[in-house]
Amino acid sequence: MHLWRDIKGTLQPFWVTLGYLFKKPVTIQYPEEKRSPPPRYRARIVLTRNPDGSERCVACQLCSAACPVDCISMQAAEDADGRRYAAWFRLNFARCIFCGLCTEACPTMAIQTTPDYEICNRDVLKLVHEKQDLMVDGCGKDTEYNFYEHAGIGVVNERGGNADEYGPVDPKSLLP
Amino acid sequence: MPKLTIDNLQVTVAEGTNVLEAARALDIVIPHFCYHEALGAVGACRLCAMMFVDGPVKGLQMACMIKAQDGMVVSSTDPDAMDLRRHVIEWTMINHPHDCPVCDEGGECQLQEMTVAGGHGVRRYTGKKRTFSNQNLGPFVQQEMNRCITCYRCVRTYRDYCGGSDYGVFGSRNRVFYGRVQDGSLESPFSGNIIDVCPTGVLTSKPFRYKTRLWDLQEAPSVCPHCSLGCATVPGGRYRDVQRVRAGINRETNGFFICDRGRFGYDHVNHPQRPRQARVDGQPVMIDKAVMAARQRVAEMAREHGPNSVAFLGSSRASLEANALLRDLASTTGSTQLVFEAHHGRDRAARTLVARLGEHARSQEDIRQSDLIILFGADPLAEGPMLALAIRQAVRNGGRVVVIDPRPVELPCAATHLPLAPERLPVILTAFGRGDLNAFDAREREFFASLIEQLHSARRPIMVGGADLLGDKGVDALCSAAAELSTGARSVGVMTLLAGPNSFGGGLLAGDGPGFDTLLDAVHEGRVHALVCLESDPFREAMDPARAQAALGRLQLLVSIDATPSLAARRADIFLPARANAEMAGSYINNEGRLQAFLPVIDPGLPIRETGAGNHPPREFFQETPGSAPEADWWLLAQLLERSANLAEVRKTIAENDEVLAGLLSITTETTGLRLTARGVMPLSAEKPPLHAAAVGILTLLVTTAPVGSHWLAHLSSPLAATEPQPYVCLHPDHADALGLVAGDRARLTTHSGHCQVVIRLSAQMMNGLVLTPQLWDTALEGMRPGSLLDCRLEKETKA
Numbered sequence: 001m002h003l004w005r006d007i008k009g010t011l012q013p014f015w016v017t018l019g020y021l022f023k024k025p026v027t028i029q030y031p032e033e034k035r036s037p038p039p040r041y042r043a044r045i046v047l048t049r050n051p052d053g054s055e056r057c058v059a060c061q062l063c064s065a066a067c068p069v070d071c072i073s074m075q076a077a078e079d080a081d082g083r084r085y086a087a088w089f090r091l092n093f094a095r096c097i098f099c100g101l102c103t104e105a106c107p108t109m110a111i112q113t114t115p116d117y118e119i120c121n122r123d124v125l126k127l128v129h130e131k132q133d134l135m136v137d138g139c140g141k142d143t144e145y146n147f148y149e150h151a152g153i154g155v156v157n158e159r160g161g162n163a164d165e166y167g168p169v170d171p172k173s174l175l176p
Numbered sequence: 177m178p179k180l181t182i183d184n185l186q187v188t189v190a191e192g193t194n195v196l197e198a199a200r201a202l203d204i205v206i207p208h209f210c211y212h213e214a215l216g217a218v219g220a221c222r223l224c225a226m227m228f229v230d231g232p233v234k235g236l237q238m239a240c241m242i243k244a245q246d247g248m249v250v251s252s253t254d255p256d257a258m259d260l261r262r263h264v265i266e267w268t269m270i271n272h273p274h275d276c277p278v279c280d281e282g283g284e285c286q287l288q289e290m291t292v293a294g295g296h297g298v299r300r301y302t303g304k305k306r307t308f309s310n311q312n313l314g315p316f317v318q319q320e321m322n323r324c325i326t327c328y329r330c331v332r333t334y335r336d337y338c339g340g341s342d343y344g345v346f347g348s349r350n351r352v353f354y355g356r357v358q359d360g361s362l363e364s365p366f367s368g369n370i371i372d373v374c375p376t377g378v379l380t381s382k383p384f385r386y387k388t389r390l391w392d393l394q395e396a397p398s399v400c401p402h403c404s405l406g407c408a409t410v411p412g413g414r415y416r417d418v419q420r421v422r423a424g425i426n427r428e429t430n431g432f433f434i435c436d437r438g439r440f441g442y443d444h445v446n447h448p449q450r451p452r453q454a455r456v457d458g459q460p461v462m463i464d465k466a467v468m469a470a471r472q473r474v475a476e477m478a479r480e481h482g483p484n485s486v487a488f489l490g491s492s493r494a495s496l497e498a499n500a501l502l503r504d505l506a507s508t509t510g511s512t513q514l515v516f517e518a519h520h521g522r523d524r525a526a527r528t529l530v531a532r533l534g535e536h537a538r539s540q541e542d543i544r545q546s547d548l549i550i551l552f553g554a555d556p557l558a559e560g561p562m563l564a565l566a567i568r569q570a571v572r573n574g575g576r577v578v579v580i581d582p583r584p585v586e587l588p589c590a591a592t593h594l595p596l597a598p599e600r601l602p603v604i605l606t607a608f609g610r611g612d613l614n615a616f617d618a619r620e621r622e623f624f625a626s627l628i629e630q631l632h633s634a635r636r637p638i639m640v641g642g643a644d645l646l647g648d649k650g651v652d653a654l655c656s657a658a659a660e661l662s663t664g665a666r667s668v669g670v671m672t673l674l675a676g677p678n679s680f681g682g683g684l685l686a687g688d689g690p691g692f693d694t695l696l697d698a699v700h701e702g703r704v705h706a707l708v709c710l711e712s713d714p715f716r717e718a719m720d721p722a723r724a725q726a727a728l729g730r731l732q733l734l735v736s737i738d739a740t741p742s743l744a745a746r747r748a749d750i751f752l753p754a755r756a757n758a759e760m761a762g763s764y765i766n767n768e769g770r771l772q773a774f775l776p777v778i779d780p781g782l783p784i785r786e787t788g789a790g791n792h793p794p795r796e797f798f799q800e801t802p803g804s805a806p807e808a809d810w811w812l813l814a815q816l817l818e819r820s821a822n823l824a825e826v827r828k829t830i831a832e833n834d835e836v837l838a839g840l841l842s843i844t845t846e847t848t849g850l851r852l853t854a855r856g857v858m859p860l861s862a863e864k865p866p867l868h869a870a871a872v873g874i875l876t877l878l879v880t881t882a883p884v885g886s887h888w889l890a891h892l893s894s895p896l897a898a899t900e901p902q903p904y905v906c907l908h909p910d911h912a913d914a915l916g917l918v919a920g921d922r923a924r925l926t927t928h929s930g931h932c933q934v935v936i937r938l939s940a941q942m943m944n945g946l947v948l949t950p951q952l953w954d955t956a957l958e959g960m961r962p963g964s965l966l967d968c969r970l971e972k973e974t975k976a
Binding site: 058059060061062064065075076077078084087088089090107108125128130131147150151152153159160164165166167168169170171172173174176 | 273274275276277278282303304305306307308309310320322323346347348349350351352353355385386387389391392415784785788790791792793795
């Protein structure tokens with residue numbers, strides 16, 4: 001009985017190979033030909049903008065705190081209107097492992113992964129991206145959210161001017 | 177000692193401890209907001225609910241309001257207690273905004289911790305939140321009232337503990353607002369403490385705003401370098417930048433709080449002009465080369481002109497280790513020209529204090545517990561601000577305060593004030609100690625007779641002196657008076673405010689040798705050719721800066737070790753960059769003889785803020801951090817001595833050579849410090865008094881220190897710059913009337929060293945007939961030395 005099994009085991013692979021000779025090949029001739037990964041693929045990291053076109057990142061450092069390889073660093077600063085923003089923002093793609101934890105941590109939807117996986121470079125310094133290299137036009141995956149419209153401390157709207165707030169109270173009033 | 181059971185664990189605590197603290201002793205953290213150890217319990221936040229199952233108290237109670245009693249059985253995990261806590265925290269969170277990512281409290285937010293601890297995870301309230309308009313509270317405190325949870329801690333700290341009156345609580349129901357009546361700077365010199373006590377992000381530090389999230393901040397226990405009190409601090413730094421200081425906890429010194437000078441005076445570390453490069457003859461060199469050059473040239477000088485041609489100047493802002501090694505360096509060189517303070521009066525006062533203090537030494541905690549405090553020529557807000565806060569606590573506990581001072585000494589509490597001429601203080605102290613009332617006129621006699629009576633009925637009296645005004649004679653008289661007024665049952669304490677964080681250490685290390693003025697004479701006469709300066713600026717700190725600059729110009733060799741842009745650092749032939757207090761480990765001895773250690777927070781280096789010019793850090797990479805040359809002052813001196821530059825070994829050698837400093841072997845930052853009992857040596861009594869300037873007028877000018885502006889390190893700190901005063905003189909209103917001056921007038925002050933423009937201030941507390949002016953760095957008043965009495969003229973400036 002072993003003999004029959006061995007013969008079958010020897011011939012069957014040839015049959016499979018023969019079958020594939022008449023099928024369309026799955027190999028893609030990269031880089032001449034390119035694949036489009038699914039929309040939620042985790043590759044190049046970008047900084048997106050609010051629906052109104054302003055910067056989303058508030059330099060809260062949660063991405064850098066979440067990053068397991070410490071590839072994100074930044075410095076926060078304050079705008080004239082009290083808005084917190086990143087004076088500089090550096091992401092080292094030579095270190096990044098594309099785990100996506102930064103995007104999960106981001107409270108403003110600013111940092112997002114994109115399907116663009118072509119990041120390789122022979123010069124390591126070119127993999128160190130600054131804020132201007134990371135900023136994109138557009139909201140990315142969330143086209144509605146603007147952090148400061150929900151934060152509850154003014155900045156984009158008047159104080160107390162957001163949808164879920166009453167206007168500022170008069171603390172000197174003694175009315176009940 | 178009540179013994180109680182909390183969550184099935186038994187604990188025995190001191191009488192009067194509340195149940196919240198008893199639970200904390202068992203490492204059981206009960207959520208709470210309004211309770212603070214320094215402020216006490218008010219039971220307002222309703223968050224620390226615990227179930228009292230059995231014993232003298234029963235039912236659901238606030239743990240902070242119940243004193244621990246024998247036989248109590250308490251549960252923190254009772255379902256009812258947990259349910260109440262969960263609801264309370266949910267109510268507290270109802271109006272709290274959703275802005276944690278941009279809140280500077282993030283990382284040390286007690287509200288966040290307590291929300292999690294209280295078991296409130298998901299928001300159920302979907303209604304609108306109430307909001308407030310914010311106030312501008314000045315350069316130190318940033319307000320964001322929307323975050324407020326009305327715990328009242330800030331008001332209790334600001335008004336009750338610190339004695340401020342311009343910050344309070346307004347409104348009713350959910351409109352309760354904490355702030356000032358109008359926008360404006362907080363007036364209290366302790367305003368920064370409300371930043372520390374606020375459990376959430378309502379009150380945050382303005383200079384620290386948006387600089388760093390707190391989990392990224394490097395922190396270490398340290399000792400404040402801004403006065404002689406040695407308060408515990410915790411500086412924090414990131415990106416090679418010291419960015420903030422918060423209060424450390426040391427129950428013997430500062431307790432839980434610090435003053436604004438200590439809190440916002442960190443920026444000298446990051447000063448843009450700070451010299452960070454070793455230099456020999458103006459050429460930048462590696463630090464090892466500079467150390468070698470210094471060693472060779474000092475040895476050469478000693479060989480050529482004799483060992484006493486090399487002089488050594490220590491400092492009250494250098495660490496104890498460095499000062500002790502400087503003494504070793506002097507003795508290795510064979511030189512006896514060793515001084516630890518360039519200011520003649522302060523040097524002699526510190527040495528006298530160390531020699532005389534003994535068992536009369538008192539800590540800030542003793543001050544807080546005292547029932548009678550008599551200030552002789554001491555202005556705490558200027559010379560040691562936290563002492564004023566300690567005095568306030570004594571008054572809150574029922575103590576009394578008497579101020580005997582020519583200056584209008586401001587305190588955050590009620591005090592009886594007697595203005596007296598500064599030169600009379602030593603005489604008066606001696607007479608007071610002996611109970612001899614003949615030295616006084618009728619009014620003073622009544623005052624002192626009642627004071628002696630009060631002193632005899634007091635149980636823990638303390639006499640506080642200021643080294644600047646009292647001088648060595650006054651400090652001597654103060655210690656004698658304390659000894660004479662002490663009885664077997666009751667010892668009269670002494671606390672003296674010195675100039676720097678390690679003035680006491682300098683006084684302890686100094687022998688009975690002459691002071692710096694005598695040394696300057698030797699330089700002038702060509703007997704001393706070389707000077708090694710350790711974190712000292714003799715060009716500007718000597719009693720007569722003009723004379724010092726003339727004499728020091730004759731030096732053949734000036735070696736300077738410094739961490740600040742001082743004149744000595746600029747003029748040095750060999751400059752060795754030192755680390756600042758926040759960048760090194762070391763120790764100081766505070767004004768009561770307490771030896772305290774501190775640890776480094778960051779390594780030295782040009783802040784990324786500077787290397788990147790505000791933008792991202794440079795895109796080139798170097799092996800070495802730019803500006804990282806500075807080394808600890810004791811490291812440099814150990815290298816000069818060709819000894820091992822390891823701190824443990826340095827301390828061991830110092831302790832072996834001098835048993836007085838044996839405490840160096842055992843100090844850690846975890847303790848409250850080590851009170852040294854050793855005494856120093858009195859300075860020579862026959863030393864030539866400082867030169868009295870030629871008479872240029874008929875008015876007497878007393879030079880003193882201002883709370884901000886007179887202290888070198890604080891002056892180099894940009895957050896404090898806004899609070900530095902313009903040059904001014906202070907007069908009694910009657911005196912000003914006689915001179916035809918009114919408050920706010922511009923006047924010309926003439927002294928032997930020149931003219932300067934000053935603004936007139938008036939105070940009814942001033943001694944009539946005296947003109948008072950502070951020494952202020954980088955103003956026309958820079959050359960005045962605190963504690964000196966000068967002749968002056970004061971003329972009103974007519975507007976051109």
